[in-house]
Amino acid sequence: MSSKDKDGLKASATDRFERGVDLLRQVGGENYDVPIRALDDIAPALGRFTVDFAYGDVISRPGLDLKTRQLCTVAALAAMGTAAPQLRYHVLGALNVGWSAQEIVEVMLIAAVYAGFPAALNGITGAREVFIQQGMMPAASEVAHDEELSRYEHGMQALDQTSHGSGAAVIESLKDIAPDLGRFVVEFAYGDVIGRPTLDTKLTELTTIAMCTALGTAQPQLGVHINAALNVGVTNEEIVETITQMAVYAGFPAALNGIGVARKVFTDRAK
Amino acid sequence: MSSKDKDGLKASATDRFERGVDLLRQVGGENYDVPIRALDDIAPALGRFTVDFAYGDVISRPGLDLKTRQLCTVAALAAMGTAAPQLRYHVLGALNVGWSAQEIVEVMLIAAVYAGFPAALNGITGAREVFIQQGMMPAASEVAHDEELSRYEHGMQALDQTSHGSGAAVIESLKDIAPDLGRFVVEFAYGDVIGRPTLDTKLTELTTIAMCTALGTAQPQLGVHINAALNVGVTNEEIVETITQMAVYAGFPAALNGIGVARKVFTDRAK
Amino acid sequence: MSSKDKDGLKASATDRFERGVDLLRQVGGENYDVPIRALDDIAPALGRFTVDFAYGDVISRPGLDLKTRQLCTVAALAAMGTAAPQLRYHVLGALNVGWSAQEIVEVMLIAAVYAGFPAALNGITGAREVFIQQGMMPAASEVAHDEELSRYEHGMQALDQTSHGSGAAVIESLKDIAPDLGRFVVEFAYGDVIGRPTLDTKLTELTTIAMCTALGTAQPQLGVHINAALNVGVTNEEIVETITQMAVYAGFPAALNGIGVARKVFTDRAK
Numbered sequence: 100m101s102s103k104d105k106d107g108l109k110a111s112a113t114d115r116f117e118r119g120v121d122l123l124r125q126v127g128g129e130n131y132d133v134p135i136r137a138l139d140d141i142a143p144a145l146g147r148f149t150v151d152f153a154y155g156d157v158i159s160r161p162g163l164d165l166k167t168r169q170l171c172t173v174a175a176l177a178a179m180g181t182a183a184p185q186l187r188y189h190v191l192g193a194l195n196v197g198w199s200a201q202e203i204v205e206v207m208l209i210a211a212v213y214a215g216f217p218a219a220l221n222g223i224t225g226a227r228e229v230f231i232q233q234g235m236m237p238a239a240s241e242v243a244h245d246e247e248l249s250r251y252e253h254g255m256q257a258l259d260q261t262s263h264g265s266g267a268a269v270i271e272s273l274k275d276i277a278p279d280l281g282r283f284v285v286e287f288a289y290g291d292v293i294g295r296p297t298l299d300t301k302l303t304e305l306t307t308i309a310m311c312t313a314l315g316t317a318q319p320q321l322g323v324h325i326n327a328a329l330n331v332g333v334t335n336e337e338i339v340e341t342i343t344q345m346a347v348y349a350g351f352p353a354a355l356n357g358i359g360v361a362r363k364v365f366t367d368r369a370k
Numbered sequence: 371m372s373s374k375d376k377d378g379l380k381a382s383a384t385d386r387f388e389r390g391v392d393l394l395r396q397v398g399g400e401n402y403d404v405p406i407r408a409l410d411d412i413a414p415a416l417g418r419f420t421v422d423f424a425y426g427d428v429i430s431r432p433g434l435d436l437k438t439r440q441l442c443t444v445a446a447l448a449a450m451g452t453a454a455p456q457l458r459y460h461v462l463g464a465l466n467v468g469w470s471a472q473e474i475v476e477v478m479l480i481a482a483v484y485a486g487f488p489a490a491l492n493g494i495t496g497a498r499e500v501f502i503q504q505g506m507m508p509a510a511s512e513v514a515h516d517e518e519l520s521r522y523e524h525g526m527q528a529l530d531q532t533s534h535g536s537g538a539a540v541i542e543s544l545k546d547i548a549p550d551l552g553r554f555v556v557e558f559a560y561g562d563v564i565g566r567p568t569l570d571t572k573l574t575e576l577t578t579i580a581m582c583t584a585l586g587t588a589q590p591q592l593g594v595h596i597n598a599a600l601n602v603g604v605t606n607e608e609i610v611e612t613i614t615q616m617a618v619y620a621g622f623p624a625a626l627n628g629i630g631v632a633r634k635v636f637t638d639r640a641k
Numbered sequence: 642m643s644s645k646d647k648d649g650l651k652a653s654a655t656d657r658f659e660r661g662v663d664l665l666r667q668v669g670g671e672n673y674d675v676p677i678r679a680l681d682d683i684a685p686a687l688g689r690f691t692v693d694f695a696y697g698d699v700i701s702r703p704g705l706d707l708k709t710r711q712l713c714t715v716a717a718l719a720a721m722g723t724a725a726p727q728l729r730y731h732v733l734g735a736l737n738v739g740w741s742a743q744e745i746v747e748v749m750l751i752a753a754v755y756a757g758f759p760a761a762l763n764g765i766t767g768a769r770e771v772f773i774q775q776g777m778m779p780a781a782s783e784v785a786h787d788e789e790l791s792r793y794e795h796g797m798q799a800l801d802q803t804s805h806g807s808g809a810a811v812i813e814s815l816k817d818i819a820p821d822l823g824r825f826v827v828e829f830a831y832g833d834v835i836g837r838p839t840l841d842t843k844l845t846e847l848t849t850i851a852m853c854t855a856l857g858t859a860q861p862q863l864g865v866h867i868n869a870a871l872n873v874g875v876t877n878e879e880i881v882e883t884i885t886q887m888a889v890y891a892g893f894p895a896a897l898n899g900i901g902v903a904r905k906v907f908t909d910r911a912k
Contacts, residue, residue: 134762141772141779142746142765144837145753152829153758160821178621180452181722182759184766204413211416215584215621216424217453220405223413224455230412237412276606276636277629279431280614287423288622295415313757315858316586317623319630335818343822350720350757351830352859355811358819359861365818449892451723475684482687486855486892487695488724491676494684495726501683508683540897547877547907548900550702551885558694559893566686587857588894590901 119155126158126169126192134188153347163340166196167305171341174206174306175313175348177222178214182348186222190229200230200237205297206306212288213310213317251282254290261293261300261327269323304328305341312342312357313349321357325364335365390426397429397440397463405459424618434611437467441573442580442612445477446619448493449485449581453619457493461500471501471508476568477577483559484581484588522553525561532564532571532598540594575599576612583613583628584620592628596635606636661697668700668711668734676730695889705882708738712844713851713883716748717890719764720756720852724890728764732771742772742779747839748848754830755852755859793824796832803835803842803869811865846870847883854884854899855891863899867906877907 124131138146158168173193176186193203203226211219230236248256258266266289273281293303304327311321325338338361346354395402409417429439444464447457464474474497482490501507519527529537537560544552564574575598582592596609609632617625666673680688700710715735718728735745745768753761772778790798800808808831815823835845846869853863867880880903888896 138762138765141742141769142749144833145746145750145758145761145765148750148753148829148833149758152825152833156825156829176759179722179759180450182757182763185759185762200412207413208416208419211419211621213621213623215617215619215624216416216420217447217450217456217619218621219416220409220456221453223409223416227412273626273629276633277610277614280610280617280625280629283423283427283614283617284622284626287419287427291415291419291423311623314586314621314623315856316627317621319627320623339819339822343819343825346757346822346825348757348759350753350755350760350856350859351826352755352853352856352862353757354822355815355826356858356861358815358822362818451721471683478684479687479690482690482892484892484894486888486890486895487687487691488718488721488727488890489892490687491680491727492724494680494687498683544897544900547904548881548885551881551888551896551900554694554698554885554888555893555897558690558698562686562690562694582894585857585892585894587898588892590898591894 115151115155117155118159119150119153122154122158122165123150125165126154126195127188128191128195157344157347160340160343162336163344166198167302167337168340168344169193169196170198170202170206170302171306171309171344172348173203174210175309175345177207177210177225178218178310179313179349180214180218180221183221183225185348186225187229190226191233194229194233194235200226200235202297204237205295208292208295209298209303209306210310212292213307213320214314250286250290252290253294254285254288257289257294258285261304261330262323263330265326266323300331301328301333304331304333305337308338308341308357309345312345312353315349315353315356318356318360321360322364325361326368329364329368335361386422386426388426389430390421390424393425393429393436394421396436397425397466398459399462399466428615428618431611431614433607434615437469438573438576438608439611439615440464440467441469441473441477442577442615443619444474445481445577446580446584446616448478448481448496449489450584450620451485451489451492454492454496456619457496458500461497462504465500465504465506471497471506473568475508476566479563479566480569480574480577481581483563484578484591485585521557521561523561524565525556525559528560528565529556532575532601533594534601536597537594571602572599572604575602575604576608579609579612579628580616583616583624586620586624586627589627589631592631593635596632597639600635600639606632657693657697659697660701661692661695664696664700664707665692667707668696668737669730670733670737699886699889702882702885704878705886708740709844709847709879710882710886711735711738712740712744712748713848713886714890715745716752716848717851717855717887719749719752719767720760721855721891722756722760722763725763725767727890728767729771732768733775736771736775736777742768742777744839746779747837750834750837751840751845751848752852754834755849755862756856792828792832794832795836796827796830799831799836800827803846803872804865805872807868808865842873843870843875846873846875847879850880850883850899851887854887854895857891857895857898860898860902863902864906867903868910871906871910877903 135146135149169192172189176182176189190203207219207222210222270281304324307324311317328338342354342357342361406417406420440463443460447453447460461474478490478493481493541552575595578595582588599609613625613628677688677691711734714731718724718731732745749761749764752764812823846866849866853859870880884896884899884903
């Protein structure tokens with residue numbers, strides 16, 4: 100590790116800054132440095148941390164591509180509901196790294212499931228502002244699912260695809276006191292939202308992991324979706340990267356507690 | 371279940387939409403569809419989910435009347451503190467379904483206990499905007515409690531009424547390291563706020579259950595208040611409905627984890 | 642306890658109000674009563690609770706000085722991210738009780754660690770408004786750490802100072818699946834932020850305890866920092882006071898659950 104080597108560190112410190120600026124430019128576009136410069140007056144250290152740590156150390160990591168990282172950031176900020184200016188910056192960032200407006204809207208629908216309709220609605224409001232500004236309004240086409248299937252059947256199909264049967268256990272466990280909440284999980288969460296084809300299953304699971312980690316109040320669901328992600332081919336490394344990235348957006352406790360959940364899932368599956 | 375019957379489903383899908391629009395009109399009043407139409411440009415699916423799922427599936431359920439549901443929604447949104455536009459919409463909704471401005475203010479006082487004074491203050495700010503707009507300012511009369519009793523005595527009375535003695539155990543358990551926090555629970559939370567007569571005890575407990583479920587960080591307190599609600603005559607069904615409704619406003623993880631707490635309380639009491 | 646003595650109570654009630662107003666004036670400055678008076682129209686009870694309970698009962702308590710309490714309040718509101726108007730009021734309050742703008746900025750850097758960069762950025766935005774209004778812009782000087790040490794070494798030094806070796810265990814525990822998250826804890830959280838010299842270690846730990854208690858999603862980290870606070874000479878009483886104060890800003894469940902964590906730490910250390 101070069102961190103104990105003074106010369107190595109200096110080189111590395113420079114690397115961090117350059118890596119950070121390079122990524123920030125890809126995400127932020129032509130005005131990428133406006134939020135950083137805005138800190139020059141009273142909190143230059145926070146600006147430096149943003150470039151060096153958030154971008155140079157974390158976002159630059161291998162193991163998860165920038166494009167996927169950016170959608171996870173949008174997902175987390177929408178779910179948290181406490182970061183409207185940052186959500187707008189990162190919606191623009193998502194467009195800049197290649198996501199379509201329609202795909203960004205899709206993330207807000209997923210936020211309705213994990214953080215509630217107000218989070219989704221406020222996410223849409225923020226996204227709309229950016230889309231209008233950029234002249235990138237999405238086609239408002241609804242994605243309809245296979246009309247041959249009922250919502251329940253469609254939902255069970257989507258659930259089985261990711262849960263490999265264990266999702267049925269969650270629904271089953273609700274039959275004692277809240278069977279209809281279980282039905283809503285199948286019909287609405289999976290049938291209406293998660294089963295939509297706009298985002299592939301891996302992205303749906305990674306953005307869900309980002310949301311549940313950032314919220315910090317959804318540990319059982321985080322475990323379910325780490326399992327689901329692994330079931331559809333997401334790697335341990337991609338999951339760890341997604342959770343680690345949340346240290347930047349929701350703080351270290353959120354990331355550390357998320358890693359705790361991941362460790363338990365990885366260990367249980369290795370048995 | 372008609373969900374596997376294609377014709378049944380189509381009928382049911384229509385029912386959901388019609389039920390949803392009917393309820394949305396009762397809540398939203400003459401401009402009930404403004405938030406839905408606003409989604410037409412970029413997220414029509416979210417608008418459809420709001421009508422079909424949030425209103426058609428959830429709010430329309432039997433087991434809890436619309437008026438009570440609406441006050442629980444206001445309570446949850448105030449406690450969360452991340453949904454100012456939705457809070458204003460639902461404060462208007464609460465007026466529309468028959469709550470007085472004074473009763474809505476009362477919910478904000480309860481939010482001070484469970485989510486802190488900033489949540490209550492920001493809730494009041496949102497409510498005031500709606501009251502002014504509607505010309506429905508409440509009489510600003512303070513409700514004073516029985517002057518014969520000290521705040522502590524008044525609080526213990528309110529606590530005993532709902533806890534049937536188990537509340538004393540919570541206070542007792544704080545005597546080791548934070549006895550004055552226990553005293554504040556009695557004097558302020560119960561004596562000043564919860565013991566106020568404006569809302570009846572059942573409503574106080576149901577709005578508290580809504581807040582604790584939506585926050586997701588108050589599981590022990592959620593358990594205490596599910597017990598308290600049952601002690602004052604709220605039914606298991608009403609509790610399950612209140613928690614289930616939080617899937618709409620705070621996301622499925624909040625509702626699912628709340629049901630987990632309810633299951634434990636129901637089971638313990640059945641022993 | 643005078644609370645059962647009617648005359649005593651009346652005297653005490655008056656005391657609470659007078660104590661409350663006196664403290665509110667110290668915090669709020671010349672316009673200290675604007676937020677209280679703003680409640681006169683629809684929620685005078687909430688205004689009375691603010692003076693009598695928040696200030697008269699809680700903030701006035703011995704065991705933690707007003708200046709430290711005020712910085713803890715700023716920390717908690719920044720971390721929560723749901724209380725922008727109250728954050729501005731309390732940033733001004735922090736200036737009024739003697740904190741410098743630079744010290745307040747420092748708290749926002751700590752918020753980046755525990756609640757994420759968006760919380761810190763929005764905290765800075767709120768603080769800047771107040772600083773400009775007051776003509777009290779901080780010198781924007783960066784504080785650089787000892788250039789002889791790498792960030793990792795500097796971080797380990799800061800970690801050891803507060804953890805007395807147990808911090809190494811946390812880092813060690815991450816080596817299995819997220820070693821670099823452990824490295825970020827050392828390099829960024831401790832090396833870049835916590836090890837900065839602007840605030841002394843006791844203040845850093847108390848503001849951290851305030852944040853983790855208020856968030857309600859950082860129980861393991863709250864335990865770590867209660868231990869760290871005790872290691873650097875903070876007393877049990879100061880910790881209990883900090884947590885108790887969070888009942889005002891984040892609600893009673895946050896404070897009660899924080900006391901639960903403190904009890905466990907105190908008990909474990911007494912063994």
